Amino acid sequence: MNFLLMTVLVAFRVLGRNRMRSALTMLGIIIGVGAVIAMVSIGEGAKAAVQAQIATFGTNVITILPGSMTVGGVWTGHGGAVTLTVTDVEELKKIPGVMYAGWAKRDAMQVVHENKNWFTTINGVSPDYLVIRGWSARNGEFYAQADMDTAAKVVLLGNTIVKNLFEPGEDPVGSTIRIKNMPFKVVGTLEAKGYDTRGTDQDDVVFIPFTTAERKVMGTKFLNSIGAGFLSAESPEQMPQIVDEVKRILRLRHKLRPAQEDDFTVRNQIDIAKVQEGTSESMKLLLLAVASISLLVGGIGIMNILLVSVTERTREIGIRMAVGAKRRHILLQFLVEAVVLSAMGGLIGVGLGVAGAKAASSIAGWPAIISADILVIAFGFSALVGVFFGLYPANKASRLNPIEALRYE
């Protein structure tokens, strides 16, 4: 222990003598570690931001869209067919593990309040839909089942609508807005959700009871047909099973023959998250590659300079051997020098990386998450690089013949 400590001290002194050289040697490691930490921190920040966005969609949500159909050779797109009904969704609610089931129907329309108007998406939704999607009322309250039953002309306003139809500070609850020239009573306003992963403003929306939309606002060819059904699962683990069950029940209800394709589409929120995770996984691999290459280059730099050092100090090695240094002492001495170089480089790199990530988040406003794990891993790896690339020069030094080393000029 004493010997190791002394060796470390000697290593620091030797490296301190060639400050410029040591600094340049460490540069590769510094840049590698620094870059990785900065990039990982920013990447983690971005990932967290995306996950937060995904979470605004609601938790454990399964979306069912009616199928498409081809009319005269033209594909009508998702929801082109009116194959999904309220009864379908009510049936799906019975699947074990389903907590809520809701449905919606949407159309783009103008909303008017006094002399202001706004063009937005009108959503006719069942009350549970709002729960599934995680909406909460800022003022007022959601409409109730009674409003559904009577097809009441009540409306909930998204934050963007409030901003555009009302004066700042004005409370919309209780006032009346007009949709399709019909008066609707504002019963509540909603907490803002922000933008979704595709950059759509989720708050640019109004909600009215589904029945109201169906009977009074949008009109429909087939009663009970819906634009989309929504289920929420009790836990993420249950989602794949529920999705399978949804498919089975809907095929049965729609009387599809085995050869026929589904006339509906089931989307799992976890799948969307997985796509995002996939992106960040490939980002991570890319980072790993960059880190490996820069650590490799840094390691080669260390090896190179140590080989020079071994040659320069051949006589010193001979002297040390003459006075009783064993081969392992010499090996350890050079190995410690390599590790001190790489570990110091790693430490400086960690410092610069953290500073860089902080700077990026404060200047550019990118969210950066600096986790202790990555700092420890990066530092540990840089030290390992020292061991790995120091081994060859150190071994070379330890295998010198003392007689020849002493004679070396």
Add this chain to the structure above:
Amino acid sequence: MSLIVSRDLVKTYRMGEMEVHALRGVSLEIAAGELVAVMGASGSGKSTLMNILGCLDAPTSGTYKLEGIDVSTLGESLLAEIRNSKIGFVFQNFNLIPRTTALENVQLPMFYRGISSHDQKALAVHALERVGLADRQRHHPAQLSGGQQQRVAIARALVTNPAIILADEPTGNLDSQASQEIMATLTTLNTEGITIILVTHEPDVARYARRTIMMKDGMILSDRSSKGMPSARVVPQEAGV
């Protein structure tokens, strides 16, 4: 009991196609407390003998016993331990570690021994005092004269209290004044009981020794003892001993 007993030491090097017979059967005994000069022209095998006696090299054949231990069969690691504990080296070109203080140079052998750094320092200071360099502890080799550097080297050789000090042309790089000082230091240490083997080709230096071994072509040509002479030559006033 003899400190060093060697029997038929043979050392053969291969240099490409050629075989070089550096030693062709050297047998000698050296008793504790002796001051022996090994002389000979270059190529006579005296350096090879020195390397073998110093446990830096192993003989091709023959036996070498140091303090009764047959070291010709020991492995590298044990040889390093023997060098560390029983042998002190003094070289022609001093062989101090550059940019390292005199004190640390003297501490070097103890560094490989697991002696506490406090004790290392105390012993090193004492060794430097013995060679008259107590006031030069913090100096680097470059800040010392040749004679002073060699005395640091001697301090390093004796700090572990070795059985023998091997001095290979210790005055080869020194002027006559410094040479006399170094020889005075060595003879004083010898009178204090340390066995010294001196390799030299200078008769002036060899004259300090009571016993002179002449080598030629890898063999001992002559082994003469001349009593009384060295003590007359000691010039104690110059060296700081």
